[in-house]
Amino acid sequence: MIESLLIANRGEIARRIIRTARKLGVRTIAIHSDVDRTMPFVREADEAVCIGTALAKDSYLRQDRLLAAASETGAAAIHPGYGFLSENAEFAEAVIAAGLVWVGAPPAAIRAMGFKDAAKERMIAAGVPVTPGYLGADQSPHRLQAEADAIGYPVLIKAVAGGGGKGMRRVDEAGAFGEALASCQREAAASFGDERVLIEKYILAPRHIEVQVFGDTRGNVVHLFERDCSLQRRHQKVIEEAPAPGMDAATREAVCAAAVKAAAAVDYVGAGTIEFIADASDRLRADRIWFMEMNTRLQVEHPVTEAITGQDLVEWQIRVASGEPLPRRQDQLAIDGWAMEARLYAENPATGFLPSTGPLETLHFPHGIRIDSGVEQGGEVTPYYDPMIAKLIARGRTRPEAAGKLARACAKVRVWPVRTNAAFLARAAAHPDFVAGRIDTGFIERHAEALIPATEPSEAVLQAAAAAILPTGADDPWTALRGFRVNAGASRQIQVVVADRTYLVELTDDVPAAHVTDGVLFLNGEAWPFGPDRADHVAGGAAAGDGAILSPMPGRVIAVLVKEGDAVAKGDRLVVIEAMKMEQALLAPFDGNVIELKASEGAQVSEGSVLARIEAQG
Template sequence: MIRSVLVANRGEIARRVFRTARRLGIATVAVYSEADASAPHVREADQAVLIGPAAARESYLVGEKIIAAALETGAEAIHPGYGFLSENAEFAEAVVAAGLVWIGPPPAAIRAMGLKDAAKALMQQAGVPVTPGYLGEDQSLDRLQAEADRTGYPVLIKAVAGGGGKGMRKVEAAGDFAAALASCQREAKAAFGDDRVLIEKYVTRPRHIEVQVFGDSHGQVVHLFERDCSLQRRHQKVIEEAPAPGMSPEARAAVTDAAIKAARAVNYVGAGTVEFIADASEGLKPDRIWFMEMNTRLQVEHPVTEMVTGVDLVEWQFRVASGEALPLAQDQIKLSGHALEARLYAENSASGFLPSIGVLEHFRLPGDIRVDSAVEEGDEVSPFYDPMIAKLIAHAPTREGASDRLAQACAEVEVWPVKTNAGFLARCLDHPAFIAGDVDTGFIGAHQDDLAQPQGPSDEALAVAAAAALGDQEGPASPWRDLTGFRLNAAPETRVRLFLDGEPILAALPEGDVEADVLMTEDEVVVFEAGEAYAFAIRPPVADLGESAGDGQILSPMPGKVVSVSVAVGDKVARGQLILTLEAMKMEHGLTAPFDGEVEALLVSAGDQVSEGVSLARLQAAE
């Protein structure tokens, strides 16, 4: 067995690997950027090495620094986690060349599956069904446009070297193709250093089904059943589950057999995931499931597979990398119950899912389910990395039981002042269509109005806020300063004036007993309810004497990089028209015109780094 391991990653996955390593008696080494100097994964490792500045391209993406850290600390092996260098064949080769153990598949397998066009061609040869589209070398606009027209709209443009939802665009009509292609290529170039794309037929009712596979160096390959990852937003998975709802024995046999064929075609060793797209217009049919891609690493959603099989996939990774055979044969791997995972992101669903950054002054996650967290209370969510801060995983004998348990867990999340999508997750899990298993990758978009916006605080939440505010005004020794789960009984006729989102509100004190979670700050009462954090100001808001977006200012919602400017000074623009695109936390965010008007000034150019709240452009409203 490997005796020491360096995890070439950060956050939740580094902590996850360390957890199994400690159980197996394997010494751990962390690497970290300057932005992560006090991060939990650094604190928890036996040793930690600084590898560079905050930007990933100067730290976590520099393979030479990571290998040097392994050699310096005497680490025997490198585990790449997911993302960053986990599917970089050149890095894997360099690790092996340095005399270290690579905890991942052979570099040849990574390379074979790393380019989507070549991988699909290989799968066709292996007898694995693939979706119709274009995989050619000619990357000219004319050729790609012609192939999209031939395939028939809607089509999906996908980066050849893509992953994680990056470099992917759905195109509804021929006239939209050129702009979507340019955006896709730009994002792919920035994320992967490769702007080549392929074209696929877009399935109108797609479900994302993936199969966990595992191979060893003794020629054995097994599957650990399937996961359904259909609940997505902007091609990023939000909620995953195992097994897939509505999966018949015939469809399961077809998809798992295809996954085994795919793994054997590249002599796969280690943990991997074969991803399929299924046409769910008539349920899951064995002949309507097609290969999409293979992820040659551990997946973010691997915990749901662990929960329904009882297997520690990271332990299997360590054992296989040490030369051992797989611990179980295929007929020994059994399904037990149902598991769901929700990805808790630092983002504001009510504001277009914009990422949220800052210090986690208050951070409470549920304690009765599995929680794989990247952060703890007092840590800072920075703008440099992915906004996922935790994964919440629930398991139960039935899908209904697991879903109910996870919905309740999401509703119990308390985070302040950083915004999270906890309320959004709870609403997804409670939606009648989701409960019925009627999901596809368009689920969130189809129910956006129901899911993105919270319903607002309940009468009970208002009553708790009123009581807390009234108590706070009694003096500095007030018992309401920092309360959790208190009970109270007050006169019903009392009203307290508070301000929510700048608007005045009269909140009545409760007539009877009320339980709620409350956090008192210097100027606000924060009430946590159904995964949301409602901040009630005690005093009237001070008028903003500066200019605002309503006055035509386009402000940066977060620190980031301007990747493109879509207008020029003097251009006429319509409300909702794209003005510029900002890249932050590994995603592109389009900033649009708040009204019809004219571009009066452009204050930034493509390539500029900007801080939060700065003015990027100014518009003059149309008369």
Template sequence: MSTDLATKLPSVLIANRGEIACRVIRTALRLGIRTIAVYSEADANAPHVAMADEAHLIGPAPARESYLVASRIIETAKKTGAACIHPGYGFLSENADFSEACAANGIIFVGPPASAIRAMGLKDAAKALVEKAHVPVVPGYHGEKQDAGFLSGEAERIGYPVLIKAVAGGGGKGMKRVENSGEFAAALESAQREAQNAFGDARVLVEKYVLSPRHIELQVFADSHGNVVHLFERDCSLQRRHQKVIEEAPAPSMPPEVRAAMGKAAVEAARAVGYVGAGTVEFIADGRNGLKPDGFFFMEMNTRLQVEHPVTEAITGLDLVELQFRVAAGEKLPFAQGDLKIDGHAVEARVYAEDPENGFLPSTGKLWALKLPKGDGVRVDSGVEQGDEVTPYYDPMIAKVIAHAPTRREALAKLAAALGETVVAGPKSNVAFLKALCEADEFVAEKFDTGFIDRNLEKLGAVKRAPTKESVAAGMSALIEAEQDRLEYAHYKRSNEAFSPWLVNDAFQLAGPRETVARITIDGAPSRVRLREDSNELSVSMNGAAVAAWGVDDAEVTGGDDGFYVVRQGRQTHVAMEDLFAIDLEEADGDAIVKSPMHGKLVALFVEKDQKVEKGARVAIVEAMKMEHVLVAPRDGVVSEISAQAGQQVAQGAKLVVVHGE
């Protein structure tokens, strides 16, 4: 490879945030390229801002007022003398107008030409284009008509189940699986609304849902000299709500002839649009009887770097960001297809601030503790640090944990062990859920498809579960020690004397074990636990089962604003003393209140004041992190109050609708 890259590209502005901004900065610094970060007001103290050689404020927290304002990004690039702009993924990475604006201002866009972005940016046009290149596509309707009645008729013609998919964008936004005609209208409306909010384009296509589907994608790379290769495949079949959860490379049970067929199709698709740079061609495969050369179909092409690119880097030994820079600088790819080899197996897990036991709702708040794993064959990409805030404005990813080993089973075991060392306290996280996935017998045995998670939610711990007595006991011991410290300090400040044992708040009695009942909250719910002290050993009883409070040595306990966060085996439990004045009087008068389950935007209200509703009827939709969450009536009754308006930002726990029993 050429060694004078920094001469050709002396500086780069990274038009992104979080872990991908940090990822790009690391490679750029290694190559001697000056790095320029941009940030919103919410990201003023973010790690990518500190890592870069310089950083510039571009607007308020909402992405549409900062990271998505192309003119502001271009203005900053010109002001700082940036030779190129790396868009990362998401935001402006697949925006053809932005690519053209870079070129018009003499700035190199580290990505494909605008023509390729446009050709592959709309799924319907992309399918028509690759069909001409003899790439197989999923049967469906990919035309311009968007009338609801017409699309419903097309779904009937194709045959249920079908997928409604946004024509623009990706990441599962604007995608709905529909099982029958009765569900179609509501699903179409939701998909169109999500698509409009996420991509500014409400158009959709309808296609056949492939049974037992495997989601397999090919990493492609092309230079401006006509060379196109693929860097093998990734399997992204472990998904939730059409969003990837765990990715791996190479794909399990991949026959060489299928790899060759998919690779050829991916390269032809890239050639068909004159592609340059890093891209991903995504296929859906019918996995009922194993992978077959004639059993896969083109879905879409992502004209950017993917979140899961580290697994490809692990098995090829390549730095894909460095290759992006070199191709953007006009260099040739330094290898041909035959030079590339697969080394071992790599698996990536996406650690998110979300609550698997509560429908995977996004979780926000301060990261009171964050411990990420280390070790041979383990890589962590993160864009946050302990003490940072997870806000409702952006994707709630905390980190990507990647494990690389000689075999798939070894890689999964290494990833499970790494997740076992991971601690996230403050926002809820999916760490325990990810670890359970890595250890799931069927997944380890390569018996899975895209529906695996939905079929196994209970086995994976993604259902409401009671807190363990061990976690509560660990939290209680921390509360007791903190209370003792507080009393001792208060006594010393008041009298300047040593603390008196007669002031200890421990239910002291002259004979026998001492017992008392503590009023606490566990994850916000009022609870009662019995404390028993006998021979200087404290035990905590929940539902009649006791455990030594100071004998829980596998829990990580971290103090917060009120109470303590206990992380044990990846699950978080919050334990605090009950605030007797924090009674919800509105709940006590017999009304049923529909509250926002997270910080977000109220995008739709389906009820009016004095309207009768039945239990389970849709009353509102809240959007958070670009995903919609439907809220339903908790009882039969009459809407007595509406406390918010569609389009309004709402806080977690905010009252939206009140339903009064008749």
């Protein structure tokens, strides 16, 4: 067994690895940036080393500093977690060359599966079904357009080195292909340093099915069944579950066997995921499920597999990396119950899911389910890294039971003043179509109106806020006589301020149960600042029409596309902001001229900062 382990990651996955390592008696070393110095994972490790400043390129992506930290602390092995350098073959080779154990996929397997076109060619050779498409070396716009026309629209353009939804565009008609291709290639070049793309047939009722595979150094490969990750927003997973709804035994056997065949084709060792795209227009069928890509690492959603199999996948990783055989044979693995995971993000669904940063003055998770979190109350969400606050994992004997547990858990989350998608998750998990298993990757877009909370407080919120500010004894029969009329019922009108707007609320007897603390009301996953009406409160709302271009979130300016004096048309891109791996383009609100420009590339800006000003023409 490995005696000491350096964790080349941060946050939630670092804490997850530390828990298992401690159980196995393995000493852990955390690495961290200067802004992460007080994070829980740093405190929980046996030892910690600061390796740089906030930006990942100056810390978590510095291979030389990671290797130096391993040497200084006497680490025997390095676990990359997921993200950062977890699928970097050069780093894996450097770790091995330094005489350390790499707790990850073999470098050759990472390379084999790192480019989508080469991976698909290998899968075709191995007899694994792949999605119809074009994987050729000729990357000329003319050839790519011709191939897309031949495949038939809609098609999907994908960066061959892509991942996480970047470098991906859906095209519905031939006339839109050229512009989408250029946009995809630009994003691919900026994100991965490689603008090559492949073309795939776009599946109109797609399900994202993935199979957890595991290999050891003795040539054994098993699967730990499938997960369904179809609930996505902008190609980012939101809710994952295991097993996949509607998967019959014959289809499961075929898909999982294909996954094992895919892993064996690259001599796979360790934890990996074979991702498939399924055409679910006529239920899940083995002949309509195709290989999409392989993730040569542990997945964010691995807890749902752990929940239905009773296995600790991080323990499997450490044991296999130590040279041990797989802890279980295929015939010793079985599905028990159902599990779902929701990703709680620091973002505001009501404002287009813009990232939210700041101190976590309130952070409360419900009891009775598994919570994997990288932060704690009193900490902070910074703009430098992934915006995930926690993963909520619910398990039940049946799918409806698991969905009900997850929906109730998300509704009980309390976070302030950072905004989260908790209410959005609660609504998604409770939606009748989701509970019934009627899902595909278009679910969120299709039901957005029902899932995304309104910017204005609901009647339930207003009732709860009004009830919370009633003075002691306010609901006795005499106090309630304000507005008394002969032969009329008592009126309880309360003037209350919620989110800086004043409301006159007719208090009823049907007041929902809400949690109230320090001027904040929590109800169904939402958080609302509130209080009694005061003269200094005014109705909120942003000014419009003055031409000021404000930063909608704290972040870094990555592109300035205009200069002072330029004429712009309504909708033109002016400035691009990046925070938490998300880009936000700011557009001209009307035709006019740039009369002021304060944004500069590379600058950090705060929410509400004036970046430019446009003067209307005429």
